[in-house]
Amino acid sequence: MEPVFASMPYMGISEELNIDAASLRKYLAIGIVVFVLIVLSFSSSFIVGPGHRGVLVTMGRVSSTFAPEGFGLKAPFITTVVPMSVRQQTGSIKTECFSSDLQQVNIDLRVLYRIPESAVVRIYQDYSGDPFDSLVQPRVNEAIKEVTALQSAESIVKKREDIKTKAFALIKQKVGNVLVIEDVVVQNISLSKELESAIEAKMVQEQEAAKAKFVQQKAEIEAKTVVIRAKGEAQSIQIRGEALKKSPALIQLQIVEKWNGVSPLVVGGGAGGGGSNIILPLGKFHAEQ
Template identity: 45%
Template sequence: MSMRYPDNDAPNPFTHFAPRLAGGIILVVVLLVALSSSTHIVPPGTRGVMVTLGQTSPQFKPEGILIKIPFIQQVVNVSVRQVTQQGRAPSFTSDLQNVDVQYDVLYRLPENKVVELYQNYSGSVYDSLLLPRIQEAIKQVSAQYVAEDLVKNRERIKIQVIESLRRAMDGLVIINDLTITNIDLTDELEKAIEQKTIAQQQSLKKNFELEIAAKDAEIKRVTAKGEADAIRLQGEALRAAPDVVQLEIIRKWDGKAPQSVVTDKGGANIILPSAR
Protein backbone atom coordinates (compact mmCIF):
# COMPACT_ATOMS: atom_id res chain seq x y z
CA MET A 1 0.00 0.00 0.00
CA SER A 2 1.49 3.28 -1.02
CA MET A 3 1.35 6.48 1.21
CA ARG A 4 0.04 9.83 -0.14
CA TYR A 5 1.61 13.11 0.94
CA PRO A 6 -0.15 16.52 0.89
CA ASP A 7 0.43 18.49 -2.21
CA ASN A 8 2.47 21.62 -1.30
CA ASP A 9 1.27 23.28 -4.42
CA ALA A 10 -2.37 23.21 -3.31
CA PRO A 11 -3.91 26.73 -2.73
CA ASN A 12 -4.00 27.95 0.94
CA PRO A 13 -7.25 29.82 1.75
CA PHE A 14 -5.49 31.93 4.43
CA THR A 15 -3.29 33.55 1.83
CA HIS A 16 -6.37 35.02 0.21
CA PHE A 17 -7.94 36.09 3.54
CA ALA A 18 -4.84 37.77 5.06
CA PRO A 19 -4.85 40.87 2.83
CA ARG A 20 -8.52 41.41 3.52
CA LEU A 21 -7.92 41.05 7.28
CA ALA A 22 -5.04 43.49 7.21
CA GLY A 23 -7.11 45.95 5.20
CA GLY A 24 -9.98 45.62 7.63
CA ILE A 25 -7.72 46.25 10.61
CA ILE A 26 -6.23 49.30 8.94
CA LEU A 27 -9.70 50.58 8.11
CA VAL A 28 -10.84 50.15 11.72
CA VAL A 29 -7.76 51.95 13.01
CA VAL A 30 -8.32 54.79 10.55
CA LEU A 31 -11.96 55.04 11.58
CA LEU A 32 -11.05 55.12 15.28
CA VAL A 33 -8.44 57.81 14.69
CA ALA A 34 -10.87 59.81 12.60
CA LEU A 35 -13.55 59.45 15.23
CA SER A 36 -11.25 60.59 18.01
CA SER A 37 -10.00 63.44 15.84
CA SER A 38 -13.50 64.62 15.06
CA THR A 39 -14.13 65.81 18.63
CA HIS A 40 -12.37 68.34 20.83
CA ILE A 41 -12.92 69.39 24.44
CA VAL A 42 -12.57 73.07 25.44
CA PRO A 43 -11.79 72.97 29.19
CA PRO A 44 -13.32 75.39 31.75
CA GLY A 45 -11.62 78.76 31.84
CA THR A 46 -10.58 78.59 28.20
CA ARG A 47 -11.97 79.47 24.79
CA GLY A 48 -11.32 77.60 21.54
CA VAL A 49 -9.93 79.06 18.32
CA MET A 50 -10.94 77.01 15.26
CA VAL A 51 -8.37 76.78 12.46
CA THR A 52 -9.44 75.23 9.12
CA LEU A 53 -6.58 74.56 6.69
CA GLY A 54 -4.70 77.56 8.08
CA GLN A 55 -7.71 79.87 8.13
CA THR A 56 -8.91 81.10 11.55
CA SER A 57 -12.60 81.21 12.36
CA PRO A 58 -13.64 84.73 13.44
CA GLN A 59 -15.78 83.44 16.34
CA PHE A 60 -14.30 81.78 19.41
CA LYS A 61 -15.63 78.43 20.62
CA PRO A 62 -17.11 78.17 24.14
CA GLU A 63 -16.35 75.55 26.78
CA GLY A 64 -17.49 72.01 26.09
CA ILE A 65 -17.25 69.35 23.34
CA LEU A 66 -16.82 70.42 19.71
CA ILE A 67 -17.22 68.53 16.47
CA LYS A 68 -14.55 69.18 13.86
CA ILE A 69 -13.42 67.71 10.56
CA PRO A 70 -10.53 65.31 11.17
CA PHE A 71 -7.16 66.23 9.67
CA ILE A 72 -8.65 69.45 8.29
CA GLN A 73 -9.69 71.42 11.33
CA GLN A 74 -7.92 71.92 14.65
CA VAL A 75 -8.93 73.79 17.80
CA VAL A 76 -6.44 75.77 19.91
CA ASN A 77 -7.37 76.36 23.56
CA VAL A 78 -6.70 79.88 24.90
CA SER A 79 -7.01 80.57 28.62
CA VAL A 80 -9.17 83.48 29.78
CA ARG A 81 -8.39 83.00 33.48
CA GLN A 82 -6.58 85.63 35.53
CA VAL A 83 -2.80 85.31 35.40
CA THR A 84 -0.27 86.75 37.87
CA GLN A 85 3.10 87.54 36.37
CA GLN A 86 6.20 88.93 38.07
CA GLY A 87 8.63 91.21 36.32
CA ARG A 88 11.11 94.08 36.58
CA ALA A 89 11.65 97.28 34.67
CA PRO A 90 15.02 99.12 34.74
CA SER A 91 14.28 102.85 34.65
CA PHE A 92 15.73 106.34 35.17
CA THR A 93 14.33 109.02 37.48
CA SER A 94 14.08 112.72 36.69
CA ASP A 95 17.40 113.30 38.51
CA LEU A 96 19.02 110.65 36.26
CA GLN A 97 19.27 107.97 38.93
CA ASN A 98 19.20 104.33 37.84
CA VAL A 99 16.43 102.33 39.56
CA ASP A 100 15.09 98.81 39.13
CA VAL A 101 11.31 98.59 39.65
CA GLN A 102 9.94 95.13 40.49
CA TYR A 103 6.22 94.42 40.09
CA ASP A 104 3.41 91.84 40.03
CA VAL A 105 0.78 92.29 37.30
CA LEU A 106 -2.64 90.60 37.38
CA TYR A 107 -4.29 90.33 33.98
CA ARG A 108 -6.60 88.21 31.84
CA LEU A 109 -7.63 87.93 28.20
CA PRO A 110 -11.18 89.01 27.27
CA GLU A 111 -12.98 86.20 25.47
CA ASN A 112 -13.99 88.43 22.57
CA LYS A 113 -10.29 89.12 21.87
CA VAL A 114 -8.84 85.59 21.92
CA VAL A 115 -9.12 85.13 18.14
CA GLU A 116 -7.49 88.49 17.42
CA LEU A 117 -4.70 87.80 19.91
CA TYR A 118 -4.09 84.34 18.44
CA GLN A 119 -3.88 85.75 14.92
CA ASN A 120 -1.64 88.73 15.68
CA TYR A 121 0.64 87.65 18.55
CA SER A 122 2.68 84.46 18.58
CA GLY A 123 3.70 82.68 21.74
CA SER A 124 2.91 84.09 25.17
CA VAL A 125 0.68 87.16 25.20
CA TYR A 126 2.60 88.44 28.21
CA ASP A 127 6.00 88.23 26.49
CA SER A 128 4.94 89.47 23.07
CA LEU A 129 2.37 92.10 24.03
CA LEU A 130 2.10 92.95 27.71
CA LEU A 131 5.72 93.01 28.92
CA PRO A 132 6.98 95.75 26.54
CA ARG A 133 3.99 97.98 27.45
CA ILE A 134 4.52 97.50 31.19
CA GLN A 135 8.18 98.42 30.97
CA GLU A 136 7.41 101.45 28.84
CA ALA A 137 4.69 102.66 31.24
CA ILE A 138 6.97 102.28 34.29
CA LYS A 139 9.81 104.12 32.54
CA GLN A 140 7.52 107.03 31.60
CA VAL A 141 6.14 107.38 35.13
CA SER A 142 9.56 106.98 36.80
CA ALA A 143 10.97 109.80 34.69
CA GLN A 144 8.50 112.21 36.36
CA TYR A 145 9.93 111.72 39.88
CA VAL A 146 13.25 112.16 41.61
CA ALA A 147 14.55 108.94 43.13
CA GLU A 148 13.55 109.80 46.70
CA ASP A 149 9.98 110.67 45.73
CA LEU A 150 9.76 107.51 43.62
CA VAL A 151 10.40 105.42 46.73
CA LYS A 152 7.97 107.40 48.90
CA ASN A 153 5.02 107.42 46.43
CA ARG A 154 4.55 103.81 45.38
CA GLU A 155 0.77 103.94 45.49
CA ARG A 156 0.58 107.04 43.31
CA ILE A 157 3.10 105.56 40.86
CA LYS A 158 1.11 102.31 40.75
CA ILE A 159 -2.07 104.20 39.82
CA GLN A 160 -0.31 106.14 37.06
CA VAL A 161 1.28 102.99 35.62
CA ILE A 162 -2.06 101.13 35.57
CA GLU A 163 -3.80 104.05 33.84
CA SER A 164 -1.04 104.29 31.22
CA LEU A 165 -1.04 100.52 30.70
CA ARG A 166 -4.81 100.32 30.23
CA ARG A 167 -4.67 103.07 27.62
CA ALA A 168 -1.90 101.21 25.78
CA MET A 169 -3.77 97.88 25.87
CA ASP A 170 -7.01 99.46 24.62
CA GLY A 171 -9.06 96.45 25.71
CA LEU A 172 -6.84 93.75 24.16
CA VAL A 173 -5.80 92.65 27.67
CA ILE A 174 -7.69 93.41 30.88
CA ILE A 175 -5.37 94.76 33.59
CA ASN A 176 -6.92 93.88 36.96
CA ASP A 177 -4.09 95.21 39.12
CA LEU A 178 -0.39 95.97 39.27
CA THR A 179 1.58 96.15 42.50
CA ILE A 180 5.08 97.54 42.90
CA THR A 181 6.85 95.02 45.13
CA ASN A 182 10.26 96.71 45.33
CA ILE A 183 12.24 99.67 44.04
CA ASP A 184 15.93 98.80 44.00
CA LEU A 185 18.32 101.75 44.23
CA THR A 186 22.10 101.91 44.00
CA ASP A 187 24.01 101.63 47.30
CA GLU A 188 25.25 105.21 47.04
CA LEU A 189 21.74 106.56 46.49
CA GLU A 190 20.30 104.56 49.39
CA LYS A 191 22.99 105.96 51.74
CA ALA A 192 22.33 109.52 50.53
CA ILE A 193 18.57 109.16 51.12
CA GLU A 194 19.20 107.64 54.55
CA GLN A 195 21.49 110.50 55.58
CA LYS A 196 18.98 113.06 54.35
CA THR A 197 16.20 111.33 56.29
CA ILE A 198 18.29 111.38 59.48
CA ALA A 199 19.04 115.09 59.00
CA GLN A 200 15.35 115.84 58.47
CA GLN A 201 14.41 113.91 61.60
CA GLN A 202 17.00 115.81 63.64
CA SER A 203 15.70 119.09 62.25
CA LEU A 204 12.13 118.15 63.13
CA LYS A 205 13.26 117.23 66.66
CA LYS A 206 15.04 120.59 67.08
CA ASN A 207 12.00 122.49 65.82
CA PHE A 208 9.84 120.60 68.29
CA GLU A 209 12.18 121.47 71.15
CA LEU A 210 12.14 125.14 70.11
CA GLU A 211 8.35 125.09 70.03
CA ILE A 212 8.25 123.61 73.55
CA ALA A 213 10.72 126.22 74.83
CA ALA A 214 8.71 129.02 73.25
CA LYS A 215 5.51 127.72 74.86
CA ASP A 216 7.23 127.46 78.26
CA ALA A 217 8.50 131.04 77.95
CA GLU A 218 5.03 132.23 77.01
CA ILE A 219 3.55 130.44 80.04
CA LYS A 220 6.12 132.07 82.35
CA ARG A 221 5.46 135.49 80.83
CA VAL A 222 1.72 135.14 81.25
CA THR A 223 2.19 133.89 84.83
CA ALA A 224 4.49 136.79 85.74
CA LYS A 225 2.13 139.30 84.20
CA GLY A 226 -0.74 137.80 86.17
CA GLU A 227 1.21 138.04 89.44
CA ALA A 228 2.21 141.65 88.70
CA ASP A 229 -1.37 142.58 87.91
CA ALA A 230 -2.51 140.96 91.15
CA ILE A 231 0.04 142.92 93.20
CA ARG A 232 -0.91 146.14 91.45
CA LEU A 233 -4.59 145.57 92.13
CA GLN A 234 -3.88 144.80 95.79
CA GLY A 235 -1.87 148.02 96.10
CA GLU A 236 -4.61 150.07 94.55
CA ALA A 237 -7.16 148.48 96.87
CA LEU A 238 -5.07 149.22 99.96
CA ARG A 239 -4.52 152.83 98.98
CA ALA A 240 -8.21 153.25 98.40
CA ALA A 241 -9.07 151.81 101.88
CA PRO A 242 -6.20 152.42 104.41
CA ASP A 243 -8.36 151.38 107.36
CA VAL A 244 -8.24 147.85 106.06
CA VAL A 245 -4.45 147.83 106.58
CA GLN A 246 -4.75 149.08 110.12
CA LEU A 247 -7.39 146.47 110.93
CA GLU A 248 -5.21 143.70 109.46
CA ILE A 249 -2.22 144.84 111.56
CA ILE A 250 -4.22 144.81 114.77
CA ARG A 251 -5.73 141.40 113.92
CA LYS A 252 -2.34 139.81 113.37
CA TRP A 253 -0.46 141.46 116.29
CA ASP A 254 0.76 138.90 118.88
CA GLY A 255 0.71 141.18 121.94
CA LYS A 256 4.43 141.80 121.96
CA ALA A 257 6.50 144.90 121.14
CA PRO A 258 6.23 147.18 119.30
CA GLN A 259 3.33 148.97 121.02
CA SER A 260 2.68 151.28 118.04
CA VAL A 261 3.10 151.07 114.25
CA VAL A 262 3.56 153.82 111.66
CA THR A 263 1.09 153.14 108.89
CA ASP A 264 1.79 155.84 106.29
CA LYS A 265 4.15 158.59 105.30
CA GLY A 266 2.24 161.16 107.36
CA GLY A 267 3.55 159.60 110.55
CA ALA A 268 0.20 158.49 112.00
CA ASN A 269 0.62 155.76 114.60
CA ILE A 270 -1.61 152.92 115.63
CA ILE A 271 -1.65 152.31 119.40
CA LEU A 272 -1.83 148.55 119.77
CA PRO A 273 -3.73 147.14 122.75
CA SER A 274 -1.68 145.85 125.68
CA ALA A 275 -1.34 142.14 126.10
CA ARG A 276 -3.19 140.76 129.11
Protein backbone atom coordinates in the same frame (compact mmCIF):
# COMPACT_ATOMS: atom_id res chain seq x y z
CA MET B 1 -10.97 -2.79 -1.25
CA GLU B 2 -10.14 0.89 -1.69
CA PRO B 3 -8.72 2.90 1.19
CA VAL B 4 -11.10 5.15 3.07
CA PHE B 5 -9.12 8.32 2.39
CA ALA B 6 -9.27 7.54 -1.29
CA SER B 7 -12.94 8.50 -1.34
CA MET B 8 -12.35 11.88 0.41
CA PRO B 9 -11.97 14.97 -1.77
CA TYR B 10 -8.42 16.12 -2.12
CA MET B 11 -7.57 19.71 -1.14
CA GLY B 12 -4.32 20.93 -2.42
CA ILE B 13 -1.89 23.24 -0.71
CA SER B 14 -2.69 26.08 -3.10
CA GLU B 15 -6.37 26.01 -2.18
CA GLU B 16 -5.53 26.20 1.53
CA LEU B 17 -3.31 29.20 0.89
CA ASN B 18 -6.09 30.92 -1.05
CA ILE B 19 -8.48 30.50 1.87
CA ASP B 20 -5.95 31.83 4.36
CA ALA B 21 -5.15 34.83 2.14
CA ALA B 22 -8.83 35.68 1.74
CA SER B 23 -9.39 35.56 5.50
CA LEU B 24 -6.33 37.68 6.06
CA ARG B 25 -7.52 40.30 3.57
CA LYS B 26 -10.91 40.31 5.23
CA TYR B 27 -9.53 40.81 8.72
CA LEU B 28 -7.06 43.39 7.46
CA ALA B 29 -9.85 45.38 5.82
CA ILE B 30 -11.89 45.27 9.01
CA GLY B 31 -8.88 46.43 11.01
CA ILE B 32 -8.24 49.30 8.62
CA VAL B 33 -11.85 50.42 8.81
CA VAL B 34 -11.80 50.30 12.61
CA PHE B 35 -8.53 52.23 12.69
CA VAL B 36 -9.87 54.88 10.34
CA LEU B 37 -13.01 55.24 12.43
CA ILE B 38 -10.94 55.63 15.58
CA VAL B 39 -8.72 58.23 13.94
CA LEU B 40 -11.74 60.10 12.60
CA SER B 41 -13.42 60.09 15.99
CA PHE B 42 -10.34 61.53 17.68
CA SER B 43 -9.56 64.05 14.96
CA SER B 44 -13.12 65.33 14.76
CA SER B 45 -13.56 65.93 18.49
CA PHE B 46 -11.77 68.01 21.10
CA ILE B 47 -11.94 68.96 24.78
CA VAL B 48 -11.25 72.46 26.11
CA GLY B 49 -10.05 72.37 29.71
CA PRO B 50 -11.31 74.52 32.61
CA GLY B 51 -10.21 78.14 32.55
CA HIS B 52 -9.47 78.03 28.82
CA ARG B 53 -11.13 78.87 25.52
CA GLY B 54 -10.42 77.15 22.21
CA VAL B 55 -9.40 79.09 19.09
CA LEU B 56 -10.43 77.22 15.93
CA VAL B 57 -7.93 77.30 13.06
CA THR B 58 -9.02 75.71 9.76
CA MET B 59 -6.32 75.40 7.11
CA GLY B 60 -4.55 78.47 8.47
CA ARG B 61 -7.69 80.56 8.83
CA VAL B 62 -8.76 81.62 12.33
CA SER B 63 -12.44 81.39 13.16
CA SER B 64 -14.09 84.54 14.49
CA THR B 65 -15.67 82.54 17.31
CA PHE B 66 -14.05 80.50 20.05
CA ALA B 67 -14.96 77.18 21.62
CA PRO B 68 -16.03 77.21 25.29
CA GLU B 69 -14.94 74.77 27.97
CA GLY B 70 -15.86 71.12 27.51
CA PHE B 71 -16.35 68.68 24.62
CA GLY B 72 -16.76 69.82 21.02
CA LEU B 73 -16.67 68.66 17.39
CA LYS B 74 -14.61 69.97 14.50
CA ALA B 75 -13.71 69.14 10.95
CA PRO B 76 -11.22 66.25 11.05
CA PHE B 77 -7.61 66.75 9.95
CA ILE B 78 -8.06 70.30 8.66
CA THR B 79 -9.12 72.06 11.87
CA THR B 80 -7.02 72.45 15.00
CA VAL B 81 -8.07 73.85 18.38
CA VAL B 82 -5.59 76.07 20.23
CA PRO B 83 -6.33 76.46 23.97
CA MET B 84 -6.07 79.99 25.40
CA SER B 85 -6.08 80.64 29.14
CA VAL B 86 -8.56 83.19 30.50
CA ARG B 87 -7.32 82.80 34.07
CA GLN B 88 -5.31 85.43 35.91
CA GLN B 89 -1.65 85.26 34.96
CA THR B 90 1.45 86.81 36.51
CA GLY B 91 4.51 88.13 34.76
CA SER B 92 7.75 89.49 36.25
CA ILE B 93 9.47 92.49 34.70
CA LYS B 94 12.80 94.20 35.41
CA THR B 95 12.99 97.76 34.12
CA GLU B 96 15.94 100.13 33.85
CA CYS B 97 14.84 103.76 33.71
CA PHE B 98 16.05 107.26 34.56
CA SER B 99 14.74 109.83 37.00
CA SER B 100 14.21 113.53 36.31
CA ASP B 101 17.70 114.22 37.73
CA LEU B 102 19.19 111.67 35.29
CA GLN B 103 19.87 108.97 37.88
CA GLN B 104 19.53 105.33 36.82
CA VAL B 105 16.75 103.49 38.65
CA ASN B 106 16.17 99.72 38.54
CA ILE B 107 12.62 98.59 39.27
CA ASP B 108 11.43 94.99 39.73
CA LEU B 109 7.70 94.46 39.53
CA ARG B 110 4.99 91.88 38.89
CA VAL B 111 2.00 92.41 36.63
CA LEU B 112 -1.25 90.52 37.24
CA TYR B 113 -3.38 90.31 34.11
CA ARG B 114 -5.89 88.13 32.30
CA ILE B 115 -7.27 87.72 28.79
CA PRO B 116 -11.01 88.47 28.53
CA GLU B 117 -13.16 86.10 26.49
CA SER B 118 -13.93 88.80 23.97
CA ALA B 119 -10.23 89.22 23.15
CA VAL B 120 -9.19 85.56 22.88
CA VAL B 121 -9.32 85.42 19.07
CA ARG B 122 -7.69 88.84 18.67
CA ILE B 123 -4.86 87.97 21.06
CA TYR B 124 -4.14 84.77 19.13
CA GLN B 125 -4.14 86.54 15.77
CA ASP B 126 -2.19 89.65 16.74
CA TYR B 127 0.17 88.34 19.42
CA SER B 128 0.61 84.64 18.56
CA GLY B 129 -1.34 83.62 21.64
CA ASP B 130 1.20 84.99 24.18
CA PRO B 131 0.48 88.65 24.93
CA PHE B 132 3.02 89.05 27.72
CA ASP B 133 6.26 89.30 25.75
CA SER B 134 4.76 91.14 22.79
CA LEU B 135 2.21 93.39 24.54
CA VAL B 136 2.37 93.53 28.34
CA GLN B 137 6.11 93.84 28.90
CA PRO B 138 6.77 96.59 26.31
CA ARG B 139 3.82 98.67 27.52
CA VAL B 140 4.80 98.28 31.18
CA ASN B 141 8.38 99.35 30.46
CA GLU B 142 7.07 102.34 28.55
CA ALA B 143 4.70 103.37 31.36
CA ILE B 144 7.34 103.00 34.09
CA LYS B 145 9.82 105.13 32.16
CA GLU B 146 7.23 107.86 31.61
CA VAL B 147 6.37 107.98 35.32
CA THR B 148 9.94 107.93 36.67
CA ALA B 149 11.08 110.59 34.18
CA LEU B 150 8.91 113.10 36.07
CA GLN B 151 10.27 112.25 39.54
CA SER B 152 13.67 112.67 41.17
CA ALA B 153 15.52 109.57 42.31
CA GLU B 154 14.93 110.49 45.95
CA SER B 155 11.22 110.99 45.31
CA ILE B 156 10.97 107.62 43.55
CA VAL B 157 12.41 105.87 46.61
CA LYS B 158 10.31 107.81 49.13
CA LYS B 159 7.04 107.78 47.17
CA ARG B 160 7.02 104.15 46.14
CA GLU B 161 3.25 103.75 46.45
CA ASP B 162 2.65 106.91 44.43
CA ILE B 163 4.89 105.59 41.63
CA LYS B 164 2.98 102.31 41.66
CA THR B 165 -0.41 104.07 41.48
CA LYS B 166 0.58 106.29 38.57
CA ALA B 167 2.23 103.44 36.66
CA PHE B 168 -0.80 101.19 37.20
CA ALA B 169 -3.18 103.81 35.80
CA LEU B 170 -0.93 104.43 32.78
CA ILE B 171 -0.51 100.71 32.04
CA LYS B 172 -4.28 100.22 32.11
CA GLN B 173 -4.63 103.02 29.56
CA LYS B 174 -2.05 101.45 27.26
CA VAL B 175 -3.32 97.84 27.26
CA GLY B 176 -6.78 98.10 28.82
CA ASN B 177 -8.54 97.81 25.47
CA VAL B 178 -7.02 94.35 24.92
CA LEU B 179 -6.20 92.86 28.33
CA VAL B 180 -7.51 93.27 31.86
CA ILE B 181 -4.73 94.53 34.15
CA GLU B 182 -5.61 93.36 37.66
CA ASP B 183 -2.72 94.88 39.59
CA VAL B 184 0.90 96.00 39.49
CA VAL B 185 3.16 95.09 42.42
CA VAL B 186 6.44 96.97 42.86
CA GLN B 187 8.80 94.46 44.44
CA ASN B 188 12.04 96.41 44.56
CA ILE B 189 13.47 99.82 43.66
CA SER B 190 17.26 100.07 43.62
CA LEU B 191 19.69 102.89 42.90
CA SER B 192 23.46 103.07 42.76
CA LYS B 193 25.18 102.45 46.10
CA GLU B 194 26.55 106.00 46.21
CA LEU B 195 23.14 107.54 45.60
CA GLU B 196 21.43 105.28 48.13
CA SER B 197 24.01 106.27 50.78
CA ALA B 198 23.53 109.97 50.01
CA ILE B 199 19.73 109.69 50.21
CA GLU B 200 19.95 107.73 53.46
CA ALA B 201 22.25 110.35 55.02
CA LYS B 202 19.92 113.14 53.92
CA MET B 203 16.93 111.34 55.41
CA VAL B 204 18.77 110.98 58.74
CA GLN B 205 19.59 114.70 58.72
CA GLU B 206 15.97 115.57 57.96
CA GLN B 207 14.78 113.39 60.84
CA GLU B 208 17.23 115.00 63.25
CA ALA B 209 16.24 118.48 62.06
CA ALA B 210 12.56 117.64 62.49
CA LYS B 211 13.25 116.35 66.00
CA ALA B 212 15.18 119.51 66.93
CA LYS B 213 12.41 121.68 65.53
CA PHE B 214 9.86 119.77 67.59
CA VAL B 215 11.90 120.24 70.77
CA GLN B 216 12.26 123.96 70.01
CA GLN B 217 8.55 124.39 69.35
CA LYS B 218 7.75 122.55 72.58
CA ALA B 219 10.07 124.81 74.58
CA GLU B 220 8.58 127.91 72.97
CA ILE B 221 5.07 126.76 73.80
CA GLU B 222 6.02 126.04 77.42
CA ALA B 223 7.70 129.47 77.73
CA LYS B 224 4.68 131.20 76.26
CA THR B 225 2.47 129.31 78.69
CA VAL B 226 4.55 130.51 81.66
CA VAL B 227 4.44 134.11 80.40
CA ILE B 228 0.71 133.97 79.86
CA ARG B 229 0.19 132.51 83.33
CA ALA B 230 2.42 135.17 84.93
CA LYS B 231 0.66 137.95 83.04
CA GLY B 232 -2.65 136.58 84.19
CA GLU B 233 -1.57 136.50 87.81
CA ALA B 234 -0.08 140.02 87.59
CA GLN B 235 -3.22 141.38 86.01
CA SER B 236 -5.29 139.68 88.69
CA ILE B 237 -3.20 141.25 91.47
CA GLN B 238 -3.32 144.63 89.77
CA ILE B 239 -7.08 144.51 89.38
CA ARG B 240 -7.50 143.46 93.02
CA GLY B 241 -5.21 146.25 94.23
CA GLU B 242 -7.04 148.87 92.20
CA ALA B 243 -10.35 147.62 93.53
CA LEU B 244 -9.11 147.86 97.14
CA LYS B 245 -7.70 151.32 96.51
CA LYS B 246 -10.98 152.57 95.11
CA SER B 247 -13.13 150.90 97.80
CA PRO B 248 -11.53 150.87 101.33
CA ALA B 249 -14.72 149.34 102.68
CA LEU B 250 -13.90 146.27 100.62
CA ILE B 251 -10.93 145.62 102.90
CA GLN B 252 -13.19 145.61 105.95
CA LEU B 253 -15.54 143.24 104.10
CA GLN B 254 -12.73 140.79 103.39
CA ILE B 255 -11.63 140.94 107.07
CA VAL B 256 -15.15 140.17 108.19
CA GLU B 257 -15.44 137.31 105.70
CA LYS B 258 -12.23 135.76 107.00
CA TRP B 259 -12.97 136.38 110.74
CA ASN B 260 -13.50 133.17 112.70
CA GLY B 261 -15.66 134.75 115.45
CA VAL B 262 -12.83 135.13 118.06
CA SER B 263 -11.98 138.67 119.25
CA PRO B 264 -8.37 139.65 118.62
CA LEU B 265 -5.99 140.22 121.52
CA VAL B 266 -4.24 143.60 121.65
CA VAL B 267 -0.80 143.60 123.26
CA GLY B 268 0.74 146.95 124.26
CA GLY B 269 4.15 147.79 122.96
CA GLY B 270 5.42 149.85 126.00
CA ALA B 271 4.69 151.84 129.18
CA GLY B 272 2.48 154.86 128.92
CA GLY B 273 1.06 153.60 125.66
CA GLY B 274 3.96 155.05 123.72
CA GLY B 275 4.83 151.76 121.97
CA SER B 276 3.09 150.07 119.09
CA ASN B 277 0.28 147.64 119.65
CA ILE B 278 0.21 144.09 118.28
CA ILE B 279 -3.08 142.43 117.44
CA LEU B 280 -3.06 138.67 117.91
CA PRO B 281 -5.89 136.28 117.19
CA LEU B 282 -7.45 135.31 120.53
CA GLY B 283 -7.96 131.74 119.40
CA LYS B 284 -4.25 131.33 118.74
CA PHE B 285 -3.44 132.87 122.15
CA HIS B 286 -5.73 130.44 124.01
CA ALA B 287 -4.29 127.53 122.13
CA GLU B 288 -0.78 128.44 123.26
CA GLN B 289 -2.00 128.72 126.87
